[in-house]
Amino acid sequence: MNKRNLIIGGVLLVFIVAVYWLSADQSKEESIITAMVKRGPFKISVTTTGELEAENAEKINGPQGLQQVGIWRLTIEDIIPDGTLVDSGQYVARMDMTEISNKIKDKETELEKLEVQVTKSRIDTSIEMRAARDELLNLKYNVEETRIVLEQSKFEPPATIRQAEISLDKSERALEQAKKNYNLKLQKNMASMQDVSASYEQARRQLESLVEVRNQFTVTAPKKGMLIYRRNWDGKKMGVGAQISGWDNVVATLPDLSKMITKTYVNEIDISKVKVGQLVEIGIDAFPDKKLTGKVREVANIGEQLSGANAKVFEVTINVNEFDSILRPAMTTKNTIITNTFTSELFIPIESVHTTDSISWVVSGKKRKQVKLGDSNDNEIVVKEGLTEGEEIMLTSPDNAEELPLFGLNGEKIILKKE
Numbered sequence: 001m002n003k004r005n006l007i008i009g010g011v012l013l014v015f016i017v018a019v020y021w022l023s024a025d026q027s028k029e030e031s032i033i034t035a036m037v038k039r040g041p042f043k044i045s046v047t048t049t050g051e052l053e054a055e056n057a058e059k060i061n062g063p064q065g066l067q068q069v070g071i072w073r074l075t076i077e078d079i080i081p082d083g084t085l086v087d088s089g090q091y092v093a094r095m096d097m098t099e100i101s102n103k104i105k106d107k108e109t110e111l112e113k114l115e116v117q118v119t120k121s122r123i124d125t126s127i128e129m130r131a132a133r134d135e136l137l138n139l140k141y142n143v144e145e146t147r148i149v150l151e152q153s154k155f156e157p158p159a160t161i162r163q164a165e166i167s168l169d170k171s172e173r174a175l176e177q178a179k180k181n182y183n184l185k186l187q188k189n190m191a192s193m194q195d196v197s198a199s200y201e202q203a204r205r206q207l208e209s210l211v212e213v214r215n216q217f218t219v220t221a222p223k224k225g226m227l228i229y230r231r232n233w234d235g236k237k238m239g240v241g242a243q244i245s246g247w248d249n250v251v252a253t254l255p256d257l258s259k260m261i262t263k264t265y266v267n268e269i270d271i272s273k274v275k276v277g278q279l280v281e282i283g284i285d286a287f288p289d290k291k292l293t294g295k296v297r298e299v300a301n302i303g304e305q306l307s308g309a310n311a312k313v314f315e316v317t318i319n320v321n322e323f324d325s326i327l328r329p330a331m332t333t334k335n336t337i338i339t340n341t342f343t344s345e346l347f348i349p350i351e352s353v354h355t356t357d358s359i360s361w362v363v364s365g366k367k368r369k370q371v372k373l374g375d376s377n378d379n380e381i382v383v384k385e386g387l388t389e390g391e392e393i394m395l396t397s398p399d400n401a402e403e404l405p406l407f408g409l410n411g412e413k414i415i416l417k418k419e
Contacts, residue, residue, distance in 0.1 A: 294318045
C-alpha cells in the first residue's frame with residue numbers, strides 16, 4: 001500500500017512540474033512583444049519643452065526720472081497677483097519709498113538752510129550798501145565844503161589858497177574812489193545774492209523733482225489687459241521683493257494675447273538640424289487635447305549654459321499660427337520641430353534595434369538579421385536594407401538573443417568573434 005502511494009505521488013509530482021514548465025514557456029512567449037516593419041511618410045524631428053509668451057506686450061513702467069534724482073534701484077513693496085485682469089488706471093504695484101523719503105527730508109532741510117542764507121544775504125547786502133551810500137553822501141558834502149573854503153580864500157595869501165585847492169582836490173578824488181568802491185561792492189553783493197539764490201532755486205527744483213518721482217511710486221495700468229510678471233535675468237518672476245533699476249524700470253507687462261510665441265531651448269547636439277521656417281507641432285501641457293502648429297522664427301547664434309544643465313543650449317523662438325482664447329503666457333508647451341520629411345520610407349521602433357561589434361541587428365522569428373539604418377526621430381528609425389514591409393520583428397530582445405544565428409544583408413550567416 002505504501003509502495004502504491006509512492007508511485008502515485010511521484011506521477012503527480014512529474015505532472016505538476018511538466019504543467020509548470022509548459023505554463024512558464026507559454027507565459028514567456030506571451031510576454032514577447034512584436035512590431036511590424038512599416039512603410040510610409042517619415043518625419044525627422046527635435047522635441048523640446050518651451051513656454052508661451054505674447055509676441056507683443058505693453059510695458060507697465062515704474063517711476064520715471066529715477067537716475068536724475070540719484071536712485072539706481074527700487075524694490076517692489078506690493079504688487080497684485082500674476083495673471084490678474086486689470087482696467088486702465090487700475091492699481092498695479094507700490095514701490096518701497098524709504099530711500100526717496102529720506103532724500104526728500106534731506107533736501108527739505110537743505111532748502112530751509114539755503115532760505116535762511118538768502119534772507120541773511122539780503123539783509124547784509126542792504127546794510128552794507130546803505131553804509132556805502134551814506135559814505136558817498138558825506139564825501140559829496142565834504143567836496144562842497146572844501147569848494148566853499150576855496151572860494152572864500154581868494155583874498156587870502158597864496159599859501160592859504162593853495163592849501164584850499166589841495167583840500168578840494170583830495171575831497172574830489174576821495175569821492176571818485178568811493179563811487180568806484182560803491183560800484184564794486186554793488187557788483188560783489190549782487191553776485192553773492194545770485195549765487196545763494198541759484199543754490200536755493202536748484203535745491204527747490206530738486207525737491208520738486210523728488211516729490212514728482214515719489215508721486216509715481218504707486219504704479220497703475222496704462223490700459224486694459226492681463227498683468228504678467230516680468231522675468232528677471234535668472235528667469236525668476238519679479239514679484240514682491242524684486243528690484244527694478246533706474247535704467248530699466250519695467251514692473252510688469254500687459255501682453256497682447258492675440259499673437260503668441262513659444263520660446264524653447266535646443267541642445268547643442270541637435271541645433272544644427274533646426275532652421276528658420278521649419279514647421280512645428282505644438283502641444284499644451286495644460287490642455288493635452290489641444291494641438292497647435294507653428295513655425296521657427298529665430299535661432300540663436302550663441303549658446304548659453306542654463307542653470308542645472310550640463311550641455312549648452314540655444315534659444316529658439318517659434319511663432320504660434322493659431323489664436324485661442326485659452327492660451328496664456330507661461331503655459332508649458334511641447335514643441336516637435338519637423339527638421340526633415342520623407343514621403344515613403346521603411347521604419348521600425350528604435351528599441352527593436354540592437355548592436356554588436358558595430359553591426360546593427362533585429363530579431364525576426366528565430367534568427368537575427370543585420371539592418372542598415374538611416375535617419376531617426378524620437379521613437380522610430382529608417383531601415384535602408386535588411387527588412388521588408390510587413391515583416392514582424394521583436395520589439396525587445398529575448399534572453400537567448402546572442403544564441404540566435406545572425407544573418408547579414410546578403411543573407412549569409414555572420415560569425416562574430418565572441419561567438
